[in-house]
Amino acid sequence: MPEQDCFAYQRGRCKALTVEKCRGSGCGFFKTAARLAGERQKVFQYIQSLDERKRRHIIDVYYGGNIKLLNGEEGCL
Template identity: 35%
Template sequence: MVDKCFGSNGKNGCNILTVRKCQQDKCSFYKSTQELEEDRKKAYLLLAALPPDMQRYISDKYYNGRMPWVKSNCAV
């Protein structure tokens, strides 16, 4: 179960949260890598639908000027 979570460090720990031990399915942040990819695609679709000036603002603020949603396979 632990190794199936996208945040697993492979040593029963977490790369996302500051916890000593992985809580496995009790963790509200638990997500498989497939679920992470699906959520990311949904977010990219929403970002791609925004006006260009808003996309630029978000890319500058949160993505160091990059727009990964433009090059992804989930274009609008």
């Protein structure tokens, strides 16, 4: 697949890595926006399945305490 299909390819360059040239589907970070969205959804479902204490810890550490980010509100995720 061409690099333009990767979620991280924006404005002619990779936003995930500091590289001279995008390797397209040969890159270890390559994934489509649809695949990224699916993987995020699985992660959110897993986090929601955890007990309240663990869930709160993850929200505080990785989402700055903003549960709206975890829920995908505000167009963030």
